[in-house]
Amino acid sequence: MSKKEVETTGHSWDGIEELNNPLPRWWLLVWYACILWGIAYTVAMPAWPGIKSATAGVLGWSTRAEVAEKIASFEEMNAAVNAELAAADVTMIKPGSDVHSYGVNMGAAVFRANCSQCHGSGAAGNFGYPNLLDNDWLWGGTIDEVAYTIQHGVRNETDEARYSEMPKFGADELLTDEEIDQAVAFAMSLSDPEGDGTNLVGGTYDVELAAAGAEVFEYNCASCHGEDGTGDIYQGAPDLTDAIWLYGGDHDTVYDTVFNARFGVMPAWGQRLTQAEVNAAALYVHQLGGGQ
The missing domain is CATH 1.10.760.10 (Cytochrome c-like domain)
Incomplete structure (x- = not known):
């Protein structure tokens, strides 16, 4: 019995014809398995985007929920020291103490997330935004004065904000x-x-x-x-x-x-951060070396 010859696909390049060999069975099985796995995944997990949200999936898994759970677990672990930091008089927190060390590290994270955009990653300031590393501090550079400035801000819409306003001597025709x-x-x-x-x-x-x-x-x-x-x-x-x-x-x-005139504004961070975060930011900024 003669061996059956394989048919060609009909394609030919420079006289070379392409054989129409079947795909390997193992490859087909893997391909079909991948298709089934993909269908199962889109049913079980968040997958298909919609106008406002994606399909949730039957398992209800969420990266946001997972992150929130981890954050909550860390907040629970740090609840006691956060409570102590929030209730503390910042002038009485001794450098080198556990609360001070924790506050400085926490304050560094608060600063990077909320303050570095204006004052710079190293707190050296930018045009119109003060350098926090020197001793030239408006509103005072002691630890309690720094904490108050962070808490209430400067020239914002809150009643407790630091406030001053320079006259517009030219625009308001106060001077020639x-x-x-x-x-x-x-x-x-x-x-x-x-x-x-x-x-x-x-x-x-x-x-x-x-x-x-x-x-x-x-x-x-x-x-x-x-x-x-x-x-x-x-x-x-x-x-x-x-x-x-x-x-x-x-x-x-x-x-x-x-x-x-100039009229720089700083937010009242006490409305956006916890008291522990405000105190931590004050500890971090003050230990950088500026102020008093």
């Missing part, structure tokens, strides 16, 4: 353009110990204008920034004699500040 130029030059001269027309941050100004601006500053700015320009942290008025200028110390930037 000439007076603004004079005030700007004098303000820049306050951070120029040499008096040579270049301040500590490299901004240049007109020395003659600065001399004329002393009177403008005295009548319009000294009530907040002080006669010597060293500021008043409890009014939210920054020190104009140092090299730390939140929005920049060059002429154009200072002019814009005097003309339009």
Whole structure:
């Protein structure tokens, strides 16, 4: 008996014909098993997307529920220390204690999730957002003052927020353009110990204008920034004699500040975080080295 020849598929390339061999039985079985497994999976597990949600699956499994369960388990484990941290007077928490160590680690996570977007991942600040590593702190840099600022925020809509507002000397026509130029030059001269027309941050100004601006500053700015320009942290008025200028110390930037004023806002984190998280964030920020 002659061996049955395999038929071809009818395809031919350069005289080479393709044989129509059947697929291996093991391969077909695996393929059919995969199809059955896929059908079973889409029935049992969340799979098919809809307009607002996906099919839940008969097993009701959910990644969100699994994460929530893990979070709840950790919260249960840390409930006692969280309660102690929330009830504690932050000024009385001793560095090196278990509560302090836990709070600093917890505060680091709180900071990364809620504060680093403005103050930077290393807390060194950004344009318009204060550096938390130095000692130039409006509203006070002690641990309890830091905790209050985090709790209630700055210039937001809550009654307890830290609040100050600089007049818009130009936009509201409180000063003439000439007076603004004079005030700007004098303000820049306050951070120029040499008096040579270049301040500590490299901004240049007109020395003659600065001399004329002393009177403008005295009548319009000294009530907040002080006669010597060293500021008043409890009014939210920054020190104009140092090299730390939140929005920049060059002429154009200072002019814009005097003309339009600044009004930075910080959320009242006490409305979004637990008391333990607020206290933890204060501990973390304060131990970075800035403040008092």
